[in-house]
Amino acid sequence: MKIDLIKCHGSGNDFFIIDEISNTYDFTEEQRAVLAKALCDRSTDLGADGILYVLKSEKADARMRVFNPDGSEASMCGNGLRCVARYVCELFGLKEAIIETMKADLQVKKQEDIFEEIPTYLVEISPVSFNLEDLPLNLEIETLINEKISKISEELTFTALAVPNPHFVSIVDKEHISSDLQKNISEYLNGPNEFFPDGVNVSFVKPLKKGHIYVRTFERGVGFTNACGTAMSASTLVTCMNGLNEIGEPVEVYNNGGKVRCVVHEKNGRQYIDLIGNASYVYRSEADVNMENPAEFTLSPKVEFADEIKQYAKLQEYAQQFLKEWM
Numbered sequence: 001m002k003i004d005l006i007k008c009h010g011s012g013n014d015f016f017i018i019d020e021i022s023n024t025y026d027f028t029e030e031q032r033a034v035l036a037k038a039l040c041d042r043s044t045d046l047g048a049d050g051i052l053y054v055l056k057s058e059k060a061d062a063r064m065r066v067f068n069p070d071g072s073e074a075s076m077c078g079n080g081l082r083c084v085a086r087y088v089c090e091l092f093g094l095k096e097a098i099i100e101t102m103k104a105d106l107q108v109k110k111q112e113d114i115f116e117e118i119p120t121y122l123v124e125i126s127p128v129s130f131n132l133e134d135l136p137l138n139l140e141i142e143t144l145i146n147e148k149i150s151k152i153s154e155e156l157t158f159t160a161l162a163v164p165n166p167h168f169v170s171i172v173d174k175e176h177i178s179s180d181l182q183k184n185i186s187e188y189l190n191g192p193n194e195f196f197p198d199g200v201n202v203s204f205v206k207p208l209k210k211g212h213i214y215v216r217t218f219e220r221g222v223g224f225t226n227a228c229g230t231a232m233s234a235s236t237l238v239t240c241m242n243g244l245n246e247i248g249e250p251v252e253v254y255n256n257g258g259k260v261r262c263v264v265h266e267k268n269g270r271q272y273i274d275l276i277g278n279a280s281y282v283y284r285s286e287a288d289v290n291m292e293n294p295a296e297f298t299l300s301p302k303v304e305f306a307d308e309i310k311q312y313a314k315l316q317e318y319a320q321q322f323l324k325e326w327m
């Protein structure tokens, strides 16, 4: 079967968009999962942090389904939603849209460029829950906010929240970023363990200066990625709860792939976050996939979005310089 692919990224968190609106692929559930495993495999000519399937929706402008490289389906993906926002807005000639995701219909909007000539979208990250059942996290308490679990770390405190995919966030010092701690904790919590039966996205957050933070995330179903949009949103909220940043104020969030901006809002006692950042295209290609064995595929020549790649490199350079100065 021939499948059109657009390689895209948000802060270097990269995905393939597969358009099931304009094409009639008629994938089975199992095929979506095995395609994710095959096409995201970085030992092939492709490789990515996930697949974004774009489908028709009964109640919104489009629907997004996100599959991790291990074949698991995620309830949300913030960086991916920005890419889908761009794709859907350009497909239908819109400036804003509603995208149906697994647990919520979310607002997305074209924004002023976050950096010179960088296509920029704002996506809503919601609903937020601190109820441990929503992650799930198996503990005999209702919420975990800035607390230690000694079996996980004797040293660090964590906050657990769902946005609505599960996140485990710790505010750390520079030494923790350069140690193996995050890798060890994340591998433990994403293997068989007593706490997170479905695994969890684990983020270390380093405050840089007021209104500026650095976030690194070990993603469930992937491993360390350049950035994770829902994690940066969850982490910004945690810094606001700790008085390091302010609700309603923009926070510049640096990551290993660039930077985004997050704004935490509170309405009727519920929080939601605006995640604002690039939605960049890298190349187009067509994969001819043997659906009996999706690991067997051939590719048409990749057609690069050379100007976008060049412009994004400037944003990355800027972000790296900032981190050199403030980390």
Ligand SMILES: N[C@@H](CCC[C@H](N)C(=O)O)C(=O)O
Residues within 6 Å of the ligand: 013, 050, 066, 068, 073, 074, 075, 076, 077, 078, 079, 080, 165, 166, 201, 219, 220, 221, 222, 227, 228, 229, 230, 231
């Ligand atoms: N990279 C994403 C999150 C993708 C899903 C995540 N790995 C999960 O399983 O929850 C983002 O930008 O939010």
